[in-house]
Amino acid sequence: MRTLIERDLIRSGYRVITAADGENGLRLVKEHRPDVVLLDMLLPKIGGLEVLRSLKADQSTKKIPVVVLTGLSKGNAERLRGSGATAFFEKSDETLQSGSNNLIRLIEEVLAASACPAQ
Numbered sequence: 001m002r003t004l005i006e007r008d009l010i011r012s013g014y015r016v017i018t019a020a021d022g023e024n025g026l027r028l029v030k031e032h033r034p035d036v037v038l039l040d041m042l043l044p045k046i047g048g049l050e051v052l053r054s055l056k057a058d059q060s061t062k063k064i065p066v067v068v069l070t071g072l073s074k075g076n077a078e079r080l081r082g083s084g085a086t087a088f089f090e091k092s093d094e095t096l097q098s099g100s101n102n103l104i105r106l107i108e109e110v111l112a113a114s115a116c117p118a119q
Contacts, residue, residue, distance in 0.1 A: 052066055089102070
């Protein structure tokens with residue numbers, strides 16, 4: 001799934017950096033300070049929830065919006081938001097079949113909202 005999403009994001013004009021596990025992902029976010037992070041919850045080495053909490057606890061990364069990719073039910077949205085997630089996207093077989101159009105729209109919304117100062 002990571003490869004498919006990466007391909008679709010690149011085709012849409014985004015510069016993409018990927019990581020195969022949570023440990024590497026944390027390191028890359030701190031090195032590159034991306035505009036948005038797509039974070040899977042099921043990661044080797046360090047799980048997604050721990051990565052999310054680490055990003056939000058670090059002064060240098062806490063303002064980076066995080067879109068959580070999860071196969072878990074939408075019932076977990078409040079728990080994820082409480083841990084600092086900006087938005088979440090439920091990954092499924094449908095996502096793989098239809099491409100990443102809905103995810104790209106969500107990323108665009110998150111980026112637009114993060115560019116606007118809070119009122």
